[in-house]
Amino acid sequence: MESIFHEKQEGSLCAQHCLNNLLQGEYFSPVELSAIAHQLDEEERMRMAEGGVQTEEYRTFLQQPSGNMDDSGFFSIQVISNALGVWGLEIVLFNSREYQQLQIDPIHEKAFICNYKEHWFTVRKLGQQWFNLNSLLTGPELISDTYLALFLAQLQQEGYSIFVIRGNLPDCEADQILRIMRVDQQQRPKLIGEDEAQRLAVPQVTDTALPGDEAPLDEDEEELRKALALSREHMEVEDEEADLRRAIQLSMQAGGADPRSPGAVVAASSSQGSGSAAVKETLSAEELRRRRQAYFDRQTQNALAHASNTAGEEKDSGTKPNQ
Incomplete structure (x- = not known):
């Protein structure tokens, strides 16, 4: 697991984390993705200008915020698509009629990117195993072949859009290692911050307690312990x-x-x-x-x-x- 690149959530830069976790390296920064977004904005402005710069539609377009990025760090599917195009990769909508007619088992694909509202994350095969590389998790989550289809179906049920990654992904250390060995995962990674929330919810023994001593629980603490169990x-x-x-x-x-x-x-x-x-x-x-x-x-x-x-x-x- 140590060889797997897993960029954790920072601010609202999940699109950046999604791309870097997919490509298994620090390939894109917010500055580079912003440059792609500005280029797309300019191309859209030029197309609108073809209808006349004095039109009401053009003036309204200039007053609207960018649809490709915002100040929080969100980037659109167009930005992600163009960023992947630099590596010769393209995206195909998983539940589109054209793709479903191919009747391809998901385990035979290489990777998926998933989006719900403004959150993006990657599901990728490394070696012969699948991993959920969601930046909101504390680490990569192993997904078995038999569970992959169920996992994708659940995401669709929850409203996620899923895109299949087509093309040759760049070589990475994790893929090379996992081609010759398989990993097991005894415990699933938690959501970032979940451990801290649980620590705050459970009464702690004071620093003055001696080794082997157990702090006596009053009635309220005992009820809380039972409720947590x-x-x-x-x-x-x-x-x-x-x-x-x-x-x-x-x-x-x-x-x-x-x-x-x-x-x-x-x-x-x-x-x-x-x-x-x-x-x-x-x-x-x-x-x-x-x-x-x-x-x-x-x-x-x-x-x-x-x-x-x-x-x-x-x-x-x-x-x-x-x-």
Whole structure:
């Protein structure tokens, strides 16, 4: 992971971070991207001037702010496209009719850039593995081949625009290393600032506490500790529910059927291993509802069993009266 270039968020320069994480190096600065944006602005001004510099449309255009950049550090898709053009790369809209007709499995691509409102980030293959290089994360996030399609489908559901990168990306150290070895990731990276937020939320032992001593918790602190523990349990269940929702969303898109049609739901289950071939079976809306209900029932039973076991352990660990 150390060899992977991962530029973290600074201000609103996510377009710069997206490009540099894609190209795996400090290839673009705000100054260089601003120069591209100004060039695009000038080309647009010249086209508007062809209709006459005395027209109302031209005067209105001059009064409007640039659509290619702003003072916060935002850059448009046109700026990103032109910046990639310097390296002989082009972008293709992932969900466009032309691209979808090619029926290319996402794992056979090289990289994607994703945009929602004013945030850009890169998903790229390095060696034989995929990584989420979002600048809002504390580090690269490993994405398995079987999960990649689900991940992209979830982004689309959340309103992201996804673009496929076409062309030869420049060579980089991480790609060379990961061609001969694979990495494992035991813990997913967190959002920047998440650790600090959790640290502030959890009561800390004072500096005066001696090694081995435990600071006594008053009633409010004890309730907070229990609430945090319960919250973590709920987050684990919600993560599994989120995976189910991603699978359902992908199933709606897998067969090219209209997801708004109750009878056109297709379930896709990805095979384990290097490929991502799917076995499809047609499900009715009622059958899908029953499967979801069965899933949530199992989660409830597991939670009840866990609570019962915990209560039994606490009872057994109690002190026995003197004989």
